[in-house]
Amino acid sequence: MNNIESPLFEQLRVINTVFENAIDEEPSDYPDLYRKALESLQNTHLLKTQLMPNQSRLIASMVVHRQRMRNGFVRNGQMMRGKIGILADPPGSGKSLAALTYLMPHVQTLLDPNTIQDNELDPHSNRYFFSHGVSNRRLDASCVDILIVPPHLIQQWTTELDTHTRLEYIVLDNRRTLRNKTTPSLITNSKLMIISTRMYKDVYDFCQDHQITWRHVIIDEAAAAHISPNDSLPSFEFMWLITSNWLGFLFKNVYINPHDLEYIRDRIPLNTDCEVWLDAMIKQDATISTPIEASNFIRNLIPWNHKERSALILRNSSENQIVYPSVESQTIDCAVHFTIGTIPQLFIKNNYEGMTHEHLPLIFKALSVQEYSIDRIKELFESRLSLIKEKEGDDCSICLESVQHKVMLPCCMNFFCGACIFKHLLSQIYAKCPTCRAELYFPSMMYIPTVTNQDASSNPVLNKHETCIDYILKHPLEQHIVYSPFENNYYQVYPRLQERGIQCELVENHIAKFNKTIANFHSGSTKVLFISTMEMIRGLNLTLAKHLIFFGKCFSYEVYNVLLHSVLRVGRKPDSPLKLVHLKSCLE
Template sequence: MESYQNAIVDEMVKRERGKQIHQNNEIYSKVGILGIPNGVGRKKIIIDLIQRDAMKWSNGPFIFSSYENIYNQGIIFRKNNFQCSKRKVNLIVCHRYLLPSWVDHLKEHNVSYHLYKNHSRIENWASISVILLRHSLLQTFLERHFCRIAVQRIILYNPQYFLLKKFTFLLYGFAWIVLDNPKWILSSVQKHFCHNFVPVNIDYYIFRQLNITRPFNDAERPILHQKCLYKCQKEIFLILKDSISSELYDLLERGKIEEVLAAFGSQLHCRNIYKHILDDYQNKLDAIELKIMRYEELGLTQKILNFQEKRHSLVERMTSFKRRIMNFTLDNACVICNGQMKDVVLLHCCQNVLCGNCILKLVHLGQACPYCRKKLLNDSITMLDETIFSENPNPVVAPTMNPPLLSRQEQLLRILDSIGDESCLLYVPNRESIEMFMEDKGCANYRIFQGRYLEKKLMIESLKQSQFQYLFVMDHLELLGFKFPHLHNFISFIPLKMELENFFLHKFYGEHRESIIHIHLFHF
């Protein structure tokens, strides 16, 4: 890994000292993109670059710069030359969660630094090599200390986590943008702070030349992870994804059933979300029918055709919604008896369905919901409408030799049993999920990864010493600035996108990892 880091630093020094020549092209740039993944010592690479101090930066008090206005393909151009004061200092801008880890690295390498806080004063600039600050203070810092003053080097570390759009005019010797997915700069729709350094409409050929990416070989970074995918029983609320807005679906996924019902205008006379959706479809169809009748009286043929198309589309969506619910009961087994669902009952607490006989037994025994672990009451169940299944009242289910799929909760408990006494990091959506898991597991041997930097650091040390076994995280940003090269198991209870999956994966790689990390992921 050290040879890999030295090669990256050599390439960065080369970029800072001169132009790039590629085939017949000469590219002049004071901006570079370091597009290497997490877990390879990016902070160490940047610190080595600062300590080498090989950039062309004169010892004079002023910097001479210019900008050009080019017309008619370079036949006519105007060049404005000017000078301004400068300071030999490196500016590192990052997320506030990363500040403590940066401080530790700078102290470890004996680099003089100043951690900038709101309204803090800097008197002796000559003794400071690095200014470290969080992104939310950057605008104030530049206006106060670098108005018409140039900085030697500015480093934007993980700008994808910046909530920053405004920008004060800044002169700099060189700017580095450090992130693991450089194409994010081009894919960001809104105007972002980093677009003041690399514009969105930049030529892709030039963009590739600015980017430093160096693939690994097996000796530098061997593949030490094993991905385990688990196919689970589909939860019925996923059927709603195409029938309700994304905001309501997010509430439903977090277990906010009452808020979703309130959004439908529920007055507690009906607590069945599916009934509300069907009523909403029917109300829209009735409104369209009235408009068609009105336009027929007025003789507006084009309007009639338009609303007939809308009616046809709405009927198809309504039929598809009913069919998805019917197919769910045919394709999924009851999580209690593992048999085909009969007399389907809807649970108010989590909007899942079970066999009527099974759920009535749980109600009489006073047990909890097998999905969300809330207590089941007599008024917390609803029979699904028979009209939903009227399309095929006597379905013929083909016999299958495959074992019934488990729910995510059941699958998770099996994974935890297979892990045994090994430590594990779990990514879950909310605290209710943690309580449910630990109640089923029958232990309180866990911690939630949140709090201040020192608290998290002590938590990791306690995990290394096996003082507890399960470490839960609810927000992936809490992991910024931390590595887990000693862990061997990671479980995500939430289906992950590729970017987030890579984010977690790189958290387990480090200079000292030698054993395999098992990544357990769910999909439906």
């Protein structure tokens, strides 16, 4: 029982261990290998682009990590070996180019250049008697490196290869290619094969039939790599998983609440980077969900309950990571936009959140509720003037407090708080007056605004659609990304922007249309890109965007970061700040 940790303590301990073991300086166990790896990156004819310091350190650490895993290493009394590593630097920090550089021959010559070692655990082993293969096979022309990526990222990876490297590669993104008789020779001649996640099983079976050996396997966006659970795990020398969601590979189906970790932070001497991370999560009020969205294929790779599973994570320390361009944040208040038909669902499902005295004038304005002055009411009901004067000073019959934002009901001349009577009206199918039980309808309410409410100069007059259009028209030559979880907002804004000559496109879950849309955005012909599906932009490079517009409140911490770092990443000019715009109504 003494070895059992509480779930919260385990979360904080494992997270802190990742930060403690971040790449900061040369490792003590393989210092010469680390230095040789860095030196090998200085001169290479296969690279067109100079590597950044954080990329060089990551590549050298990948070489050391593979050597550790192959030879075995000791940590906290545990002797460990394996054939997997996780590249977990922040999004947009250049992990793709680092992985490609790692595959280059001048880097691989540092690690037994003429052999390939399987290290496969014998399937008949158990916890009391176990063994694994140590035989080295000759590295010949039949050995290839495999890059497995989501279908929507194939185009981006080929662009990365053509722009920054001189590596030869072949793309297998459809089954028709596998029927070509020249495909086996093309695979072995190129040495690098790019396949989509949905082609994994077909390509692996094809390689087995043609005796093509998989050496290194790299899976991009591994946390969301949708590979069929029926597909068996392949044989390979080493596998690298690329992800920014490294927490998802440490905990299975867990919700991490930083506020809970705050209560036990004094029980562990935290690393400085871990303290900064925890404070940032608490400040953003983020709740992190860690279920791996991928299939059992990925789940079976991770030792979820191993105490030292954090040894799989490779990431730079905070001071060695890239510095993103600045972000200029702005919130624009918008008028409320709804009708009497949609307002019950809007408020009742949220337990009337937002239905407050402060918001009521804007709600009535959005619903075009007719306003009356008290003098006008006295003129209309001159025969009942004495009753009006008697009731005018009474408290609200619903909340029993002084009336705020007066609404008078002509059936009994009683005055109610606007928010109180409006909630009463929405909460009943056949509403009746709270005092005289006469039938109550929305048009029968007579709203009496105060003097301050009648001054509408400080209230927003444009709703979100109009505000979004107005903002884009102020920057017609610059590129924008607009996020809304509802595609309907695109169809509301699209026609009016097209009339002004501004090309807009929606990111759709169709690979051919998606590739064309992204190509148009990169070429500059598309000025506004609407996004509602997160999975289609995960890992995407959209650095040309100058403005990122959130069409309403972003409730997901993960969605916010995926969007932000699709724009803020390697390749963005340092002198090009991002303008982050939140469109907010009074009810949010």
